Amino acid sequence: MTIGIFGAGWVGVVTAACFAELGHEVVLRDVVPERIEALQRGEVPFHEAGLAELLQRNQEPLTFTLDVADLASAEILFVCVGTPRTYSGDADLSAVWAVVDELPTPEERTLLVMKSTVPVGTGEKVRAALDSRGLAHVGYVSNPEFLSEGSAVRDFMEPDRVVVGAFADADGDAVAALYEPVGAPIVRSDVASAEMIKLAANAFLMTRISFINEIANVCEATGADVVQVAEGIGLDHRLGPHFLRAGIGWGGSCFPKDGVALKQLASNSGYHFQLLNAVIEVNELQKRRIVGKLEKHLGKLRGKTIALLGLAFKPNTDDLREAPSLVLASRLLAEGAEVQAWDPVADARHLLQGVTFCHRVLDAVTGADAAVIVTEWDELRLLASDDVREAMRRPVIIDGRNLLDPEQARAAGFDYEGIGRAASPLAPLPETQEPEPQLET
Numbered sequence: 001m002t003i004g005i006f007g008a009g010w011v012g013v014v015t016a017a018c019f020a021e022l023g024h025e026v027v028l029r030d031v032v033p034e035r036i037e038a039l040q041r042g043e044v045p046f047h048e049a050g051l052a053e054l055l056q057r058n059q060e061p062l063t064f065t066l067d068v069a070d071l072a073s074a075e076i077l078f079v080c081v082g083t084p085r086t087y088s089g090d091a092d093l094s095a096v097w098a099v100v101d102e103l104p105t106p107e108e109r110t111l112l113v114m115k116s117t118v119p120v121g122t123g124e125k126v127r128a129a130l131d132s133r134g135l136a137h138v139g140y141v142s143n144p145e146f147l148s149e150g151s152a153v154r155d156f157m158e159p160d161r162v163v164v165g166a167f168a169d170a171d172g173d174a175v176a177a178l179y180e181p182v183g184a185p186i187v188r189s190d191v192a193s194a195e196m197i198k199l200a201a202n203a204f205l206m207t208r209i210s211f212i213n214e215i216a217n218v219c220e221a222t223g224a225d226v227v228q229v230a231e232g233i234g235l236d237h238r239l240g241p242h243f244l245r246a247g248i249g250w251g252g253s254c255f256p257k258d259g260v261a262l263k264q265l266a267s268n269s270g271y272h273f274q275l276l277n278a279v280i281e282v283n284e285l286q287k288r289r290i291v292g293k294l295e296k297h298l299g300k301l302r303g304k305t306i307a308l309l310g311l312a313f314k315p316n317t318d319d320l321r322e323a324p325s326l327v328l329a330s331r332l333l334a335e336g337a338e339v340q341a342w343d344p345v346a347d348a349r350h351l352l353q354g355v356t357f358c359h360r361v362l363d364a365v366t367g368a369d370a371a372v373i374v375t376e377w378d379e380l381r382l383l384a385s386d387d388v389r390e391a392m393r394r395p396v397i398i399d400g401r402n403l404l405d406p407e408q409a410r411a412a413g414f415d416y417e418g419i420g421r422a423a424s425p426l427a428p429l430p431e432t433q434e435p436e437p438q439l440e441t
């Protein structure tokens, strides 16, 4: 088939490369000349495992364009544009409406397929807009994406399920047929339910993370170990093991935006989504708990040097959107600490003023009073080494992702504290002052 895709962002490029790999002709269109020119030169605009190889292998069936007319012959048009958060918390649908306005006027029956994450009810509105433009022969299907950054190509090619919500069965059949080669269960639904499946799935994942983070905080107060607790919970087949890793909270381009969008969608409809509000608030507090842990070990942070290890919102991506590292770095700077940061791929120089960025982990920890593991990059698994301990001013590791083995880290001479696990007995504070208890926030 010939597939047209609006939006050469992360979802659009992955979708284009994967449909090309499945044997389709794909025309990918964006309005940003630099983005299209980079793709035409064979450059991959972001760090995503396996994507460069896929684009390289499928140069023939892939076309990148700025011109919407190049999509005129496409039988199926996917919308993969961004739907960022507005000041009110609602999803900004201006890019979606721009696509509807610019849609080539096809003579044959064509399908418009929504992959962007949109509020429930968007499909109904787009349907009405198409009808009023005399485009009743353009079918509309909701086909939300469930791609995780870092494993997006695999998630596309081996999905747990594909959701297809259509107004007309035949339109749903056509989209479902596209996914036949990936061999996943296909959930057929109405359009509004498909839209809600996407929002609810993300909200549920966030809920699991905030839940385990709160359990972690109670573990700290009661002497239990959240890693053991998560294992014990996760083996119950009704609960499952996923998204039970306690840490310093979620970030990224999706959860923060989609969580607020669902909360706002509910409140616009007159419903106060109490649980989701709490889930979001727990996450905000979780990012800040590290400051309290540092103060517990170091006393006042003014003048102390803190190494932030990992800046991306999760490993295997260079994405810094809503990364907990940004909140943490800003809090530390506000407390008067010096911050030395390292990340293997994410470049935060334009986002964080006053932070020293280092190319090597060893440079970031040199002279530091404490090192904080913010992102669980593989490179940090061997952090508890002699070299690191000797380079630091004080051998304190706060492990925001429970990446290290606590016993090994302590045996290697570090004061080690993770999330939701017993901390090392406190070493004497470097200055004659009492730490301010902050952990009950």
Ligand code: UGA
Residues within 6 Å of the ligand: 117, 145, 146, 147, 148, 149, 150, 202, 205, 209, 242, 243, 244, 245, 246, 247, 248, 249, 250, 251, 252, 253, 254, 255, 258, 313, 314
């Ligand atoms: C998420 C969803 O997982 C995808 O299914 C969805 O399609 C995507 O959003 C989207 O809406 O486009 P993503 O944001 O790439 O994908 O990242 P996740 O792997 O879900 O991680 C999100 C955050 O949760 C990260 O900051 C991660 O560190 C954190 N996390 C995850 C935890 O703190 N604990 C866990 O157990 C799992």
